Amino acid sequence: MDHTGQGNPAGEESGELVECVATSTAVQKNFLIVVCLTVCLGWLALLSPTAAHAQSSGRVELAVTVDGHALGRGDLVLNAGTVARVVVGVRNLSRVDVPIDSVRLSGTVLGLTFFDYDTRLHTTVPALGTASWTVDLDIRDLDGRATGLVPVEVALRDADLQTVARQSGTANVHGSLFSIYGLFGVGLLVLMGLLWAVALLPLGRHAAPATWWLRGLRFVPAGCAVGLFGVFALSATQLLSPTTLVDVVLTIVTSAVCFAIGALMPWLNGPRHA
Numbered sequence: 001m002d003h004t005g006q007g008n009p010a011g012e013e014s015g016e017l018v019e020c021v022a023t024s025t026a027v028q029k030n031f032l033i034v035v036c037l038t039v040c041l042g043w044l045a046l047l048s049p050t051a052a053h054a055q056s057s058g059r060v061e062l063a064v065t066v067d068g069h070a071l072g073r074g075d076l077v078l079n080a081g082t083v084a085r086v087v088v089g090v091r092n093l094s095r096v097d098v099p100i101d102s103v104r105l106s107g108t109v110l111g112l113t114f115f116d117y118d119t120r121l122h123t124t125v126p127a128l129g130t131a132s133w134t135v136d137l138d139i140r141d142l143d144g145r146a147t148g149l150v151p152v153e154v155a156l157r158d159a160d161l162q163t164v165a166r167q168s169g170t171a172n173v174h175g176s177l178f179s180i181y182g183l184f185g186v187g188l189l190v191l192m193g194l195l196w197a198v199a200l201l202p203l204g205r206h207a208a209p210a211t212w213w214l215r216g217l218r219f220v221p222a223g224c225a226v227g228l229f230g231v232f233a234l235s236a237t238q239l240l241s242p243t244t245l246v247d248v249v250l251t252i253v254t255s256a257v258c259f260a261i262g263a264l265m266p267w268l269n270g271p272r273h274a
Helices: 009-047 180-205 212-236 244-264
Strands: 060-066 075-079 083-092 098-109 112-125 130-138 148-157 163-174
Touching: 060 148, 060 163, 075 148, 083 098, 083 112, 083 148, 098 130, 098 163, 098 212, 112 130, 112 180, 148 212, 180 212, 212 244
Parallel strands: 075 163
Antiparallel strands: 060 083, 083 130, 098 112, 098 148, 148 163
8 A cells, every 4th residue: 555645643743742742841941930030029129128217207316226336337246145225315306296106126138037126115205305215125035036247227116016217237146057047048058059950950951942041041040049148148157247239239240140151151052952
């Protein structure tokens, strides 16, 4: 029987199936890249400065010392296992009374608060008046929360827990690496390893995107993770305080470097297996 000119339906169906699977795999990879980029951009948005508060508007002036060290002038020291004496001075520049319900000392890195201590005041600063308080904050459990250089803030809040005034600075926290902050660093290290594995996976399969910018985008989430872990490492080793500017700049720089690495890697654009 002559089969000349007749196709092979089974072979065509098999080829279509392989092509469909390959397309589905590519879509899943691109979706993963988009999700990782969205998470990175969302985190950077959280690090951006928030809306102006009462202190910046000139309504209330605030001066804070912690254990005799002025907040915002150099690094103050917070020793775990002690009590921090906080002296708060307030000057009300408005023509209305300002109610104060509590004072809070908190430490935040990468948009996450790792410790906060509150005490109630239940007082009011009269219009065009001044007031000052001395409060003792029990920070004996600080060694289980954070360590290293940490941006801190002292905030005055009203009965609705809205911030009336705040002052920021940097604290050298004498805590433990086996703290919540230390575990956070371990989590960043694991995340960085996973994202690098995803970025480098095509090396062994010669399945990287053909275009340079897609190859670069594959490395951006890994670069973002490198930047975030770098922020933690600099903070935990007391080399640099993780301010918002440091967080954003370091993350953008490492992401750009990793984008360039992915885009320019010559072996990622090598021959592919059939």
